[in-house]
Amino acid sequence: KITLKEIVTDMATDTITIRAITRNKCIRQSVSSDGFNLPKNEIGVMKLIHDDFDEKKLLMARNNRKLLKKGAKLSLSINEYTSSRNHRYFGINLHENINRKTIKTGLVRILGSCSALDMIEIVKNHVKDFGLPFDHDIVGSTLDGASVNKKFIRHVKLIGQLCLNHGIHLGVCNTLYPKKAREEPEFDDSLLGLLDSDEVAEDDDFADIADVDFIEDTDTEEEIYYN
Known part of the structure; x- marks a missing residue:
């Protein structure tokens, strides 16, 4: 019931x-x-x-645990998910080879930054809650090609398979929905004539501006890092 x-x-x-x-x-x-x-x-x-x-x-x-007693081996598929509220999660699924079924274990919240070592701890603790010692019963994992996932595979004793579907999906999207390049505004050639004229040089306002020394502030320059 x-x-x-x-x-x-x-x-x-x-x-x-x-x-x-x-x-x-x-x-x-x-x-x-x-x-x-x-x-x-x-x-x-x-x-x-x-x-x-x-x-x-x-x-x-x-x-x-019953599957393990029968000699089952399991693999993982891990994917990162970001919600509409900008909350990050790991979606972790298990795949067993006896009944060939997928076991959905739900989402795990990612708090703050997550390095490859942090990812290992998150996954280990999560599968342990489902009765699976990470170091003994899991033989492989499928992930996307992010750099943190590549480091994850290098640090654990698993067979790693990088998913190609992500790259194919991006290629299809770029083909079907190409991004339009921004059009540059047309330059008015008549402005060149104004800059070359004597009237500009004799204008007091422009003369005052010409006497100002501009100093580039390099102390506040920002650096942008792309992951």
Whole structure:
């Protein structure tokens, strides 16, 4: 029988906001008609989702340990995701070779900068929560071609496979949606005549400007680094 935790989690998975789940009258009436008591505040609704995740994580960990006893080997696919709020995450999936299934383990929040060593710790701790010792049961990983991912593979004992789809995708986008070069504004040749005329030289305003010495401020020069 489906539980209230699963109902709320399914709605959240379908992109219904926590506020809507909590406050929408139609949702509350529908849940109540099934015999459930939906919390009246958003914190209570979020707790249902977190509890459901913890239960499913324990179940997945037990299933993974059963696979390992059967001699299964697993690989990872890791991809970085940035939300509309500019929050960064790692999406980490497991792939096992017995049933040839993909095990989705969810997103891991990236706080601040993330070096290759930081990435190793994040991935190790995440797969450990699912019953998988990183150094023994994972044999390979698929990543995109970012430099931090290349360093990640060099520091761990995994077979690394760089995904070519990212490069193909960019090539297709550049072909279908070429960027238009900005048009340079047309220069008015008549301005050259004004600069060469005697009237400009005799103009007091221009003469004052000509006497000013401009000094380039090199102390405030900014450097831009591209990763």
